[in-house]
Amino acid sequence: MKVQTTRLLNRRTLATAALSVAMLAVTACGGGSTDTAAGESAAPTDLAEGGSTTLTMWVDAERAPALEQIAADFKEDTGISIDLAVKDFAAVRDDFITQVPTGNGPDLIVGPHDWIGTFVENGVVAPIELGDKAGEFQESAIQAMSYEGSLYGVPYAVENIALLRNTDMVSEASETFDQVIEKGQAAVDAGEAEFPFLVGLDPKQADPYHMYPFQTSMGVPVFAQNEDGSYDPSKLMLGEPNGVEFAKKLVEWGDTGSGVLNSNITGDIAKEKFLAGESPYYLTGPWNVPAAQEAGINLAIDPLPTVGDEPAQPFIGVNGFFISSQSSNALAANEFAVNYLTSEEAQDAMFSVGGRPPALTASFDKAASDPVVAAFGEIGANGVPMPAVPEMQAVWADWGATELALIKGAVKPEEAWPAMVKNIEQKIAAG
Amino acid sequence: MPTTTASPAESTKRSRTLRPSDSVAGLLAKIILLGLVDAFAVYVLIVLFLQEKWIVLVLAAAVTLLINWIYLRRGGLPAKYLAPGIFFLLLFQVFVMIFSGYVAFTNYGDGHNSTKEDAILSIQLAAQQRVPDSPAYRVTIVEQGGELHFLTTDPDGDISIGSTEEPLEEVSNAVTDGTGKATELEDYRTLQFDEILANQSEILALTVPFSEDPDDGTLRTSDGSTAYVFSPTLVYDDASDTFTDTETGTVYSDSGEGTFVSADGQQLNTGWKIDVGFANFVKAFSNEDIRGPLLQVTLWTFTFALISVLSTFALGLFLANAFNHPNLRGKKIYRILMILPYAFPAFLAGLVWSGLLNPEFGYVNNTFFGGANIPWLTDPLLAKFSVLLVNLWLGFPYMFLVCTGALQSLPEDVNEAARLDGASPWKLFTSIKLPLLLVSVAPLLIASFAFNFNNFNVIYMLTDGGPRLSDTTVNVGATDILITMVYEVAFGSGVGRDYGLASALSIIIFFIVAVISVISFRQTKSLEEIN
Numbered sequence: 001m002k003v004q005t006t007r008l009l010n011r012r013t014l015a016t017a018a019l020s021v022a023m024l025a026v027t028a029c030g031g032g033s034t035d036t037a038a039g040e041s042a043a044p045t046d047l048a049e050g051g052s053t054t055l056t057m058w059v060d061a062e063r064a065p066a067l068e069q070i071a072a073d074f075k076e077d078t079g080i081s082i083d084l085a086v087k088d089f090a091a092v093r094d095d096f097i098t099q100v101p102t103g104n105g106p107d108l109i110v111g112p113h114d115w116i117g118t119f120v121e122n123g124v125v126a127p128i129e130l131g132d133k134a135g136e137f138q139e140s141a142i143q144a145m146s147y148e149g150s151l152y153g154v155p156y157a158v159e160n161i162a163l164l165r166n167t168d169m170v171s172e173a174s175e176t177f178d179q180v181i182e183k184g185q186a187a188v189d190a191g192e193a194e195f196p197f198l199v200g201l202d203p204k205q206a207d208p209y210h211m212y213p214f215q216t217s218m219g220v221p222v223f224a225q226n227e228d229g230s231y232d233p234s235k236l237m238l239g240e241p242n243g244v245e246f247a248k249k250l251v252e253w254g255d256t257g258s259g260v261l262n263s264n265i266t267g268d269i270a271k272e273k274f275l276a277g278e279s280p281y282y283l284t285g286p287w288n289v290p291a292a293q294e295a296g297i298n299l300a301i302d303p304l305p306t307v308g309d310e311p312a313q314p315f316i317g318v319n320g321f322f323i324s325s326q327s328s329n330a331l332a333a334n335e336f337a338v339n340y341l342t343s344e345e346a347q348d349a350m351f352s353v354g355g356r357p358p359a360l361t362a363s364f365d366k367a368a369s370d371p372v373v374a375a376f377g378e379i380g381a382n383g384v385p386m387p388a389v390p391e392m393q394a395v396w397a398d399w400g401a402t403e404l405a406l407i408k409g410a411v412k413p414e415e416a417w418p419a420m421v422k423n424i425e426q427k428i429a430a431g
Numbered sequence: 432m433p434t435t436t437a438s439p440a441e442s443t444k445r446s447r448t449l450r451p452s453d454s455v456a457g458l459l460a461k462i463i464l465l466g467l468v469d470a471f472a473v474y475v476l477i478v479l480f481l482q483e484k485w486i487v488l489v490l491a492a493a494v495t496l497l498i499n500w501i502y503l504r505r506g507g508l509p510a511k512y513l514a515p516g517i518f519f520l521l522l523f524q525v526f527v528m529i530f531s532g533y534v535a536f537t538n539y540g541d542g543h544n545s546t547k548e549d550a551i552l553s554i555q556l557a558a559q560q561r562v563p564d565s566p567a568y569r570v571t572i573v574e575q576g577g578e579l580h581f582l583t584t585d586p587d588g589d590i591s592i593g594s595t596e597e598p599l600e601e602v603s604n605a606v607t608d609g610t611g612k613a614t615e616l617e618d619y620r621t622l623q624f625d626e627i628l629a630n631q632s633e634i635l636a637l638t639v640p641f642s643e644d645p646d647d648g649t650l651r652t653s654d655g656s657t658a659y660v661f662s663p664t665l666v667y668d669d670a671s672d673t674f675t676d677t678e679t680g681t682v683y684s685d686s687g688e689g690t691f692v693s694a695d696g697q698q699l700n701t702g703w704k705i706d707v708g709f710a711n712f713v714k715a716f717s718n719e720d721i722r723g724p725l726l727q728v729t730l731w732t733f734t735f736a737l738i739s740v741l742s743t744f745a746l747g748l749f750l751a752n753a754f755n756h757p758n759l760r761g762k763k764i765y766r767i768l769m770i771l772p773y774a775f776p777a778f779l780a781g782l783v784w785s786g787l788l789n790p791e792f793g794y795v796n797n798t799f800f801g802g803a804n805i806p807w808l809t810d811p812l813l814a815k816f817s818v819l820l821v822n823l824w825l826g827f828p829y830m831f832l833v834c835t836g837a838l839q840s841l842p843e844d845v846n847e848a849a850r851l852d853g854a855s856p857w858k859l860f861t862s863i864k865l866p867l868l869l870v871s872v873a874p875l876l877i878a879s880f881a882f883n884f885n886n887f888n889v890i891y892m893l894t895d896g897g898p899r900l901s902d903t904t905v906n907v908g909a910t911d912i913l914i915t916m917v918y919e920v921a922f923g924s925g926v927g928r929d930y931g932l933a934s935a936l937s938i939i940i941f942f943i944v945a946v947i948s949v950i951s952f953r954q955t956k957s958l959e960e961i962n
Contacts, residue, residue: 078624094928101545118927122544123553123701129659131567148700149560149664203789203809204895263809264791325553331631334653390541390927397906397923401899408809411901423904 055082055329055336056106057321058096060089063110066349074340080332093118100124100324107327108337113144113318116152117388125152126325128334133342141359143229144318144385153320154337156347157356160316160380161210161285163302164292169193169280177214177305180281181253181260187280195279197260200267206404208396209386210283212315214249216384218242218308222395223387233391233428238399239421242308247406247413249307256409263407286355286376301375303382316383318359394427465502469495494518535711535934541927542702543689550703551667554674554691557700558665562648565660569612570652572627572634573619579630580619581639581650581658584612592616598640599650627655665699674699711935720905721920721936727900732912735819736883740876742823747830748868752860755838766835773828781892784821809898811909818910822889829879837871838864866958873955880951881944885914913940 059067064084071082085106087095093115099105101124119125127150134142134151141155163180165173169187174180184196201207208215215221220243224235253260265273274282275295282288283304292299304312321341323333340346347363350356357377358364368374386392402420405411472495479488498518501510537543568583573592580594582605590613593599605613615621627634638649641660648662665674665683674683674691683691683699690702715721754765772780787794788807796805807817841864849859890896896911896919906919917940921933 078628080628097541097544101549118541120553120557120700121542121702121927123550124544126556127559129561129653129657131657131659148557150557203785204897262791264789266786266789268786269789269792325556326549329628329631330635331653331655332628335655338654339656393927401906405899405901426904 053080055080055108055333056085057082057108057110058085058087058092058106059110060092061086062353063350066353067346069349070340070343070346073345074336078332078335080329080336082336096324097122097124100326103326103328105324105326107324107329107333109322109324111319111322112386113153113155113320114386114388114392115322116145116147117390117392119322120147120152121390124325126323126327126330127152128154128323128337130154130338130342133338136342136361137359138361138364138381140316140381140383140385141318141320144316144388145320146228146230147388148230153318153322154341155318155320155359156341156350157319157354158316158359158377158380159285159287159319159356160314160376160383161213161283161304162314162376162379163304164274164282164284164289165300165302166274166277166280166282167298167300168277173300173302174305175303177307180305181258184260184280193277193279195262195265195273197281197283198265198270198274198279199261199283200270201261201263201265201404201407202400203263203266204404205397205400206263206407208399208403209315211250211403213304213312214307215246216314217304217306217310217312218246218249219310220246221313221384222392223389225384229385231387231389233387233389236395236421236425236428238395238424239418243421244413244417246307247402247417250403250406251409251413254407254409261407263404286357286372289372290355299372301372301379303379311382314379314383315386316380317386319354319356320359391428395424398423398427461502465499468498472498531934532938534930535938536706536708537704537931538689538707538710538929539704539931540921540929542700543704543931545703547689547703550701553701554665554699555663555667558663558674559651559661560664562660562662565648568650568658568660570650570656570658571612571614572622572652572655573616574622575619579622579633579637581637581652582613582616582619582621583639583650583658592619593639593650595636595638595640598642624655631655707931711931712939714932715935715939718920721916723903723905724900724907724911724916728907728911728913728916731815731910732884735815735822735886735912736880738819739822739826739883739886740880742819743826743830743879744834744872744876746823746827747832748834750827750831751834751838752864755835766831769831770828772824773832775825777825777886777888778892780821780825781889784817784824785893788817808894811898814894814898814908814910818890818893821893822883822886825889826879826883833872833875834868837868840871841867869955870958873958874952877948877951877955881948884912884944884947885940886912887914887918890915891918913943 057067064086067082067084071084075081092109093111096105096109097118100122105124116125130137130142130151137155138158141158142151144158145151145153145155169192170183174183181196184193187193188196199207199210201210220240221237223231223233224237226232250261251257255262270282270284271288271291273279274288275292275297277297282292289299289301304314306312321337323330323337327333342360344360344362347358347360348366351358351363351367357373357380358367364373364377368377398420402411402416405416406413472491475491476488476495479491498514501507501514566586568581568585570584571582573580573582578594578596580592580597581599583591583593583599584607585591588611589601590603590605590607591599591601592605602616604617606615608614622630634652634655638651638661639658640649641647646662648660650658651661652658662677664677666677667674672685675681676683681693681695681697683693683697686692686698687705688702688707689705691699750769753759754762754769759765785808788796790796790804790806790809793807795807796803806813808814845863845867846859849863854862890910890912894908894910896906896908896915898910899906899908906923907916911919914937917933917936921930921936922928
């Protein structure tokens, strides 16, 4: 660590020195002579000639303020300004894919790791080599940012879901989902709550993302994982024998069963009801924690309850910075990504605006003084990265629609689940 | 219209009398505006010249000359009026249409995003993988006789120098800084940071062989200060246009479909865009996914568009008629209230309504139906009804506006004559007002039909096409219209997006709408003849 900082310091002094020399040169030859100290060297010393006076980075409105300080530091050290272009986050992924080949794309972009598969397929991102710095990050974050053996992004946050518990209604954590339902039901029976358990489901698509821990605890992951943790899209695992068992559980919890899962409860409604103290449990991510704390709910972050015998693994989403493969400023972009965005200050700043647990271990340890961050981090350490493979796009629609139909009790689990698996396999094969 | 009242002789006289005042202010305005246009054109031409886009450059120059010719010559007045409109029409309509037409004949989409050169470059970039457990080298970029070298310091403090041509060689006389990193070497000049940036493409392209044996890999840097030993997993051969896997020896060659494929069908990640002829159109008609539910979706699209037009027109006309009553007070306030839904963005309205129609928590069920659990958006039939209802809410203000305008321009004397003849209000409406109204409104109804035929926002935001059809494997639902189905097929499910297929399907839809519109416009001509 010590070596690291001195090295960085050295390099900064070096860069500042270089810059002042350049400044002197510029002021000295105000006459417009291009003949500088380089003498016979073929190396042009004009900064603009290398196209390296600005880097453009696409960010969303929320994250832009956090990056201003680190961008200012970079400008001071290297003379290169970072243009933080605020983009609409819903369209930024597709814009990046279409803009990069035209040469009008940005040098850097902020986004979640599951974009990587599509980015690589379209040839729009460049691999990043973090070297020893990779060891300073949480392993799961680096794993998520890796694709086919190369690292593609500098991670800054890891996010995953957990079970929020209102401690005024239920005082102790539970291990299994059955216990959760039982305690939730007890709270309802006692008249303290209206819903035993809340999770936001999309009334059109259900929500396989939030249901995933239950599914993995029954031993049904989406894809098989290779030894290095990457996914093998040729091995769809949804068809595991336990898949049908999971489907049966969905029916059991759904409209025709106990009603624990209610497809009429959208994400917004679930949040509203939990904030109003109408349920002891809420399955959600760290993004809803600040609102719950502000509403005065006494919160505990519980590990994800299991349904089967295996651990309940949530999907983890890793946010990070990517470098365009067509950046005309790749060296500067790499310098910024590898040596500035990996710094503790940058990672702390990103945590301060998003509240998402930092990916850099040092920043995470600091943030983990907050028990909420620590609890989410612990659960995330047990999670699996959301598959970044392009094949995943073929999974969501059928997966969600089938889960929705099961929750509504509209289909038979023994038929619907295998039909879904067959459907997805066909779509992947047709790719 | 006013020109018909003035005779040709009068109008020429008027223009002649106006000319003197015209020539001073008008000439000045002409010079300024044309000057601005030309200045902008010159700027664009310079930019195009620098980017070496010759075809566009020639086109832009021709357009500039044409504009100048039109405005500088005497006479040719119609051209002076029409030129700006035609220019923007070509730029924003015709060009866009030609471009989507072109995309329909390519395989543009995920995995086929750019040129072959870009794809090869990108594969090469991704194939550079760091040799496992190799150390990180601190590196200083030095230069000798115009050739760039790496001056490297390994973790043990050993210092070497090398370039793309010369493998790493250990040196002993280097100057080191406090941390042991070599910073200078005799006979070599050390590059400063700004020079590194200015020469970044050459520095990034430096691959310094680790030793004489190429299998040991090469040193590369991505930030100008640290280098790692990389060894490519895939090697591209220019002559045969193939990639070879360095480990297994598998050869990937151009499949002719915009991808590199091995003999056993393995495909490299990144592909490129190629022209595919009519393949997308063939796919549009032969793809099971599209053909299966096509009939049902087409029927519903027609139903949706037709009922939307009729219901909005009926409601709009009724309200326009009602609020057109001369003795009604506060007409303006009512009219403003009526138009409000029109000011609401359709996609937002879709989202709001999907919340209002939530079976358990929605306002509609809780307030109007006493908490009944009516599945407005999840029952196939009710969902269709809900979509139509919301579209009625969104669409009637437009019809209200149009009809109010048309009603107010109807000649009052015809009404009066009918009333004197003893016609009932209903008779007056059906026999006099409606036929007269239709003359001016019918073309708008056709336009409204075309709009609703492709009314993506309402469907996508309210139901997303759902509830899903149970008898098909495709992700198509009961309220999906053609355009949302196209979106689903080309972008939604399946692996990645397919702009080529989407463009082809849109062109097919365009032809459907065009044919219907042409037939309908012919019909409205007969309406005019009646009068």
